[in-house]
Amino acid sequence: MPKESSNLDLSLIGETLEFHADEITFEGEKEFRAALSLSSSGGVFPTYATKFRKPEFAWLDKLEVKAQEILHTEQEYEYHAPLSIGDTPRVLTKLAAIKTREAKELTMSFITLESEIWVGKKLCTISRTTFVLRRKPYPDQRGTV
Amino acid sequence: MSHTKEQLTPYTHPGVTRAQISAYAEASGDRNPIHLDEKLAQSLGFPTVIVHGMISMSLMADYLVKTFPPNQYLVKKYRCRFRKLTFPGEVLTCEGEVKKNLETHNLLISLKLKNSSGEVTSDAEAEIHPHS
Numbered sequence: 514m515p516k517e518s519s520n521l522d523l524s525l526i527g528e529t530l531e532f533h534a535d536e537i538t539f540e541g542e543k544e545f546r547a548a549l550s551l552s553s554s555g556g557v558f559p560t561y562a563t564k565f566r567k568p569e570f571a572w573l574d575k576l577e578v579k580a581q582e583i584l585h586t587e588q589e590y591e592y593h594a595p596l597s598i599g600d601t602p603r604v605l606t607k608l609a610a611i612k613t614r615e616a617k618e619l620t621m622s623f624i625t626l627e628s629e630i631w632v633g634k635k636l637c638t639i640s641r642t643t644f645v646l647r648r649k650p651y652p653d654q655r656g657t658v
Numbered sequence: 659m660s661h662t663k664e665q666l667t668p669y670t671h672p673g674v675t676r677a678q679i680s681a682y683a684e685a686s687g688d689r690n691p692i693h694l695d696e697k698l699a700q701s702l703g704f705p706t707v708i709v710h711g712m713i714s715m716s717l718m719a720d721y722l723v724k725t726f727p728p729n730q731y732l733v734k735k736y737r738c739r740f741r742k743l744t745f746p747g748e749v750l751t752c753e754g755e756v757k758k759n760l761e762t763h764n765l766l767i768s769l770k771l772k773n774s775s776g777e778v779t780s781d782a783e784a785e786i787h788p789h790s
Contacts, residue, residue, distance in 0.1 A: 548681035549674075549713060551720045555728035559736055560716045563686050580690040581702055585711040589737035 520648070521576050521622055525608050530568040530575075532604040537561070539598050557596040562630060562638050563588075568606035569626050569642055576608075576624070578646055586623070587643040593636050600632045609641070622646040660761070666754035669721055673747040674709045682713055704743070711740035714750075714780040718769045721752045722784055726765070731786045738782040742773070749774045763788050 535541075537557060545551075546558055573580065596602065609627040613620060623645055630638040683689045691698045692708055699707045715738040722733070744750070750771050757766040769782040 545685045548685040549678055549716055549720070551716060552723050554723045558716070559719045559723070559733050560712060563688070563712045563716075566687065581692050581698065584743075585740055587737070587739050588712065588715055589735070591735050592733055 521578070521611055521624070521646070523611060525575065526611060527607065527609075529605050529607045530571050532565070532568040532571070532606065534565050534567075534602045534604055536601045537596060537598055542598060557598070559590065559592075561596065562590060562640055565602060565604045565628065565630055565640075566642070568604055568628065572606060572608055572624075572626055573644075578624075578644075582648065583624075583644040583646050585642070586645045587641075589641040591639040593638065594632075596630070596632065596637050600637075602637065603631045605629045605631070620648050622648070660759075662758045662760065664756050664758070666725060666756060666767075668751050668753045669724075671717055671750045671752065673749050674713055674717075674744070676707070676746050679707065679709060679713070679746060682710060682716075686710070686712065688712065706745055709744040709746060709748075711738075711780070714738070714740060714744060714771055715782065717750065718752055718771055718780065718782050721754065721769065722767060722786070725754070726767075726786055729789070731765070731788055733784060733786050735785040736782065737784075738780055740780050742777055742779045744773070744779050748779075750779065 542557055542561060545561055545564065546553065551558055573583065606626055606628040608624070610625040612623045623643055626642045628640040629636060630640065679693055683694055688710060692702065692704070693710055694707060696707055718738065719736065750773060752769060752771050754767055754769045765786045767784040767786065769784070770778050771780040773779050
């Protein structure tokens, strides 16, 4: 299977992991906002969808990436239909892309994960998350580290 | 397509506390130790734990919700880039600009979060539509 120089498995690109989230509760939404004293948005707060990132972390495990090796660089949400209290979302997270930039001492890989958040047959939100993974090149690819 | 442009009133946040980072980690499910474990963060070369990028995105969303109330506007798209690491206690100022499409009345909001040195730590764009 093809691997790129930071040792990520490129053959996984296009695969999807599925996750069934817990019901969105009034208390849970309030607790989320309370953590940062965020205002009520009259419904579910715009960044609440970050709670549905379990499949993203599962992807990092599958790619054998440790949480402390990555930094979150970009996040995008497209809102197609509102999420509501009482909804139980189903999340489909695809490994959309891996792009690599190599420098002398370091390889930077940009990993993009795209998630669809569904409630029943209704597509509510599309989320795109990009992480940067910084690793030293492997000895067999560079000769020396 | 004609539009108007307007600067929004800046808002200063006193700085995210470690307690808020812990509370956010629990509420969001993102318990990456880089945000919570001081010794680990330092072993990775950071001076201290780092604030979740999503906290910055949430603070800018809060500015958006306060400025464009949800009973009048619907957020259609929201995108954020995390440019510089943010550390606990750093004072952050949110600045924004709104571009209004005079035909559709849809708004394109550009937001920047800056630290006390004036560096942009995160920037964002939001597309919001008035309720019909």
